[in-house]
Amino acid sequence: MNSEVFQDDIRPCGGGGFSNIYKGRIVHPSGQVERVIIKFPRVKIDDPDDIEDQTRRVHREYKAWRMVKPHDNILPLLQIWEADERYPPAILTPYCPSGCVKDFLKSNLTVDRLAIAKGICNGLKHLHLNDIVHGDLTPVFTIFLPSSPEKFSCFGLTQRNVLLDNGVPRLCDFGRARVMTMEGFTASIVAGTIRYMAPELIPSDEDESILPEEVKLPKVTFESDVYAFSMLALEVVAGKSPFFYMPSEQQVAVRLNLGERPARDRYQVLRGPEWTGFWALLQECWDKNPASRPPIEKIVLRLPSNPPSS
Secondary structure (H helix, E strand, O other), X not given: OOOEEEEOOOOOOEEOOOEEEEEEEEEOOXXXXXXXXXXXXXXXXXXXXXXXXXXXXXXXXXXXHHOOOOOOOEOOOOEEEOOOOOOOOEEEEEOOOOOEHHHHHHHOOOOOHXXXXXXXXXXXXXXXXXXXXXXXXXHXXXXXXXXXXXXXXXXXXXXXXXXXXXXXXXXXXXXXXXXXXXXXXXXXXXXXXXXXXXXXXXXXXXXXXXXXXXXXXXXXXXXXXXXXXXXXXXXXXXXXOOOOOOOOHHHHXXXXXXXXXXXXXXXXXXXXXXXXXXXXXXXXXXXXXXXXXXXXHHHHHHOOOOOOOO
C-alpha cells in the first residue's frame, strides 16, 4: 500500500513567479498524516506547448533539488506528485508554519537576526560546496523549519501565524538553480527581484536594442549568489529591504547600473561604529566586479556570531 497525497484547498495560499502554493497532506500506510506544501506550476491548460514547457521546468527543479545533500539549512524535498496526468506534476516539501523569513522577522522582533543570517549563509555555503548555484535568493523563499507540526497554516501568506521562537532558516525553491558540473543545466530565463539581483544579471539599455534571438542571457553564478546574499543579509539584520527608500524597481535598476549600492546612513540600526566590519563585508559582497566578491565559505567565517557591542 502506497502513501496518498491530498490537496486541502482549491484556492492557492501563496505563490511565486511561476507557481501556486497549496496546503496538503500525505497519508502514510501506517495512518500517519504529514502536513506538506504542494507547489504546482502555473500553466495554460489549453496550450500543449506551455504544458510541456512547465512539465520540463518541474522535472528540472526536482532534479536539481534531489542533488542537494541533506543539511540543516536546506529544506528537504519529499517527492514529485502527478495529480492529473494531463498537466505538469507538483513538488511536495515539508510544511513550515513559521513562514518566510520576511514575515518571521516582522513577527519576532527580538530574534537573533545575525544567527538567522549565518544560517542562510551556511545553507548557501552547502550548495556552493556541492557545485549548485541557487539563483534566486530572496527573503520570500527562505523559510523556517517547524518544531510543532500541529500548527498548520500556509507559508508565504501575509497573515501573522504562531511562529517559532527558535526557527531554523532553510533555503528552498530551486527553480532557477544552476548545477555547475552539468553542462546546460541552468534556467532558460533569468528572472528575479531587482533589489536582490546582481547587476551583471540585469538587462542594460543596450540589450533592448538587440533582437531577442541575438541577446545572450547571463547565467547565475556563485558570485551572483553572494551578491544576493549580501542584500538578503542587509534586510535580515537591519529590518529594511535593499533600497527601501526607492519605491520603483526601475529606479533601483538604473541606480544599480550606475554603480550605486544601499546607503548605510539610511539603515539606522547599522549606523554605529560597532557595525563597520559588517558593513565592510556587505560592500565586498556587492562589489560591481563579480571576481572581487569573497567566496561564501569565507563570508561564513567573517560574519559576526553575536550583535556587536557599542
